[in-house]
Amino acid sequence: QVQLTESGGGLVQAGESLRLSCTASGGIFTSYVMGWFRRIPGKEREFVAAISWSGETIDLSDSVVGRVIISRDNTKNTVELQMNDLKPEDTGDYYCVADRNPYNRRYHNAYADWGQGTQVTVST
Numbered sequence: 731q732v733q734l735t736e737s738g739g740g741l742v743q744a745g746e747s748l749r750l751s752c753t754a755s756g757g758i759f760t761s762y763v764m765g766w767f768r769r770i771p772g773k774e775r776e777f778v779a780a781i782s783w784s785g786e787t788i789d790l791s792d793s794v795v796g797r798v799i800i801s802r803d804n805t806k807n808t809v810e811l812q813m814n815d816l817k818p819e820d821t822g823d824y825y826c827v828a829d830r831n832p833y834n835r836r837y838h839n840a841y842a843d844w845g846q847g848t849q850v851t852v853s854t
């Protein structure tokens with residue numbers, strides 16, 4: 731099990747950028763696939779992005795392709811989500827997730843470890 735702590739959420743205007751960060755502790759960071767999900771008001775948890783332990787394999791939701799970059803620093807035990815050209819529909823709570831071997835990287839139940847979440851609000 732790994733503990734995850736997110737930071738970097740906030741209130742921005744449409745078209746602006748935010749960088750979310752997640753720090754992991756209590757496990758061997760390179761053992762984990764890392765990812766981000768979000769919960770938009772009134773909807774189920776939604777996959778945003780995932781990155782393999784080496785950083786070589788990246789999955790992105792179609793809704794964020796071209797606007798979002800996921801990266802990790804295995805020397806610092808961190809994973810980041812750079813979000814550009816934010817839209818009001820990106821508003822929600824963003825969660826960092828981790829799992830040693832998620833059976834489906836785009837499915838929330840595939841991840842054992844979750845952070846507490848950080849709120850992102852995009853105004854018009």
